[in-house]
Amino acid sequence: MSAPTDAEVTAARFAWEEGYELAVRLDGDGQHDPTQLPAIVAPVVAGEADICIGSRFLGNGAYRSSKARRVGIRILARVVSLIARQRLTDTTSGFQALNRRGIALYAADLPRDYPEVEGLVTAIRHRLRVREVPVTMREREHGRSSISALASVYYMVKVLLAVFVDLFRRVVPTPDEP
DSSP, X not given: OOOOOHHHHHHHHHHHHTTOSEEEEEOTTSOBOGGXXXXXXXXXXXXXXXXXXXXXXXXXXXXXXXXXXXXHHHHHHHHHHHHHTSOOSXXXXXXXXXXXXXXXXXXXXXXXXXXXXXXXXXXXXXXXXXXXXXXXBOOOOSSOOSOOHHXXXXXXXXXXXXXXXXXXSOOOOOOOOO
């Protein structure tokens, strides 16, 4: 749940410019299990989704975070679900697969402040098909979250404000096919 790095922006642009049909975003904190890539890639490859999110809250949902963080994640998921007019459970997930349309969008307009949540709102505004699949999430292997209980509330308010501002932003055109 952090701002995209220059590497993420560069990767999206590189994938677009080199003609990639599929790209995967995977947080580097060790919580996402790369062996679950087939689960998030399958709906994209099958043409069922432009962006597929690995949700830690679908299926067995064994992943647990702090209470304040869970409340914030649920509120964000409900707001984005209302915007999308579909149920989304893990709008802060950093485990995503994107097809060519998703790559084009992120290459042109990957939000800088809260890329997971704002990226989904941007995708929804561009009428991309978003789907979630259940994944398991491990405990963080490296570092620790920069978001404490009090910071979770502050973060949620900031993200909600950014989402509402995004709703009134001009829709950025995506690049044309080469």
